[in-house]
Amino acid sequence: MTFRYDFSAVGPDFPTSRVAKSILRFKEYAAVKGLPRKTLEHSLLMASWNIKHLGGVGRTQEALWYIAEILSSFDIIAVQEVKRKLDDLEAVLSLMGPWWRYVVTDVTEGTDGNDERLAYVYDSRKVEFSGLAGELVVPPIENADGTETPAIQFDRSPFLAGFSAGWFKFQLATVHLAWATAEFEDPDRVREADTLAAFMKRRAETDIGTWARNVFLIGDFNFFNPTSQAFRAMIDHGFTIPVGRQELEQSNAGAKARFYDQIAYYLKDADIAPSRMGVLNLFEAFYTDAQFEADFEPWITKADGSIPSDKRKYYRTYYRRDQLSDHFPLWIELPIDFGNAYLKRHIE
Template sequence: MPFYQNINAHTVNGKRTIERLLKLRIKLDNEIPQKHLEKNLLIASWNIREFDSPAYGDRLEEAFYYIAEIVSKFDIIAIQEVRQDLKALKKLMRILGSYWEYIITDVTEGRQGNKERLAFVFDTRKVKFGGLAGEVMLPPFKAKDPDTGQTIYQPVKQLARTPYLCGFKAGWADFMLSTVHILYGTSAANDPRRVKEIKDIANALARKAADKFEWSDNLVLLGDFNIYSPEDETYSAILQAGFEIPPQLQSLPSNALQNKFYDQIAFKVKPGRFEATNNAGIFNFYEVVFTEQDEELYIPAMGDRYYTTSRGNERQNKTLYYKTYWRTYQMSDHLPMWVEVKIDHTDDYLRSKLIPPQTGDEVTDAPSV
């Protein structure tokens, strides 16, 4: 469990933090499968909004404890929107404790990169870094020179935020995770640039997964795709590349307002060796922390902006400021998405050894020497 010794139960904020943590732990235990050292692997993806940015005031101490408690329930979690300044990530790691480690990208340059990093945070008691790490670049376009007929390679436009690919091991399984934060663009379901980014990265990774020399046969593509709906072209682009999305996740919106399907976890894996179970879902932490009913408790923390941003229907706009903006910069405007994977295939392996050998392959027990 995370380290909570610095919470002061004799203060109003400390007492509230402890009470909310107890409720959060009950909800997590009821909804997330228990971690088992050898049997299962719990993978999650979470866009933690501008982790960390003072856009709506600094994150409260209690928010870090809630985030740590949620992260600790998984074995490995891909986090998007880690900022250039790593103070928030390092603070999270201190609360999680020494068993936990992270691997991050450099900052993607340019305005569209938004000074963001991508990160994998993992429990080293279960998950080991496998040695593979790289930021994914789209391959050049292969064409013929019209004058000479020779093959030429033309560079292509890269994604606004470079995807991250790492290899890990857990129990019997080795696997690659590639996390993305796809360009949002315009507020349209099928923004052409967003569609192109998803198609490009899904197809590039599908080809990589099929390469016999690749580090692992198992590839999981996960992150913030900014997908509006499963009926959109943005969603079908993942499936058309040969990835499979667990059925349990296909009808679950992942943003805080629960009306968009921004986040996805998709598999392209070797059959029988890295199987998603029937357990997968979205965890809505707003049902127990920073709830709608908690608005008045946080007025002191929200400060003057809680009052000065109100126009027209003052009560409605104050609530909008708390619900849609301020609290999403404390926790996030995304909910963590997770899936359980079976990694213990011992029984299948032992049964396979009982299959009679093919003719000519018979072996006999030899006396020990």
């Protein structure tokens, strides 16, 4: 269940052999890291991936093929940092096949919004969009005297949407929370994490018309450390971080391990719990260190056409992160086939 490979449609300068080798290497790597093969009935593969400035940097056609391969490994993906122009996103989906769909927000204006969108990409053979979609607006604060004070809004409004897969109905809220250099207690990040978790918990527990009471917070939370107050805010509101998340490889491409990317859940269906999870270090398969000398060193230049003083450092620190991302996909597997359990509950 992967996307349709068709090298006949690429240009004469397309590095067909390198792309084919890299995709095969990725498949082998993903299998070793425990990523299951997709099925139509038994489980759901959900992922979060911040694809650096998708639509806003000069990606090559080669990179778009790699992004398509990565995304097609999952059933539904929350994507952060989609930029104003959707050309790259649409080019990627055209490679993946007509059964792939996306739902995307409008651009967040202003300096803090960084001209970004949030998106969900999903395989319509497996996942059905409910029609529910919206950006989270924080309600006003009610004062003791009956007046209301406007609440502080998110820098980039979380994107809520409802989906179903098999027997499983769920809501996702994907985010790209406030960035700050303060590693632990940045007040804006803490406020956003607390507000999001509290809002979505109320949605799951008390909202009469809610689409589903299985809720996931998913995306780039910019958490530096699992001991931070912002991280704890989700836990304090009843959300669960899958067991083993802290032992996984880092999901950022930097030298320091960070916990930016998270998937947290608040599940009302007792039968549902992630069975597997992982992080895919993309540079183990694409734009590897071993490829540098033969494939990239002879011609690599900066965006302005100048030659880097240290080509290897530029390749590792800038080029490959601009082509793929400075984040790695975080994924979980969820059971969605509850037919047998349903039948057993109806046996006298």
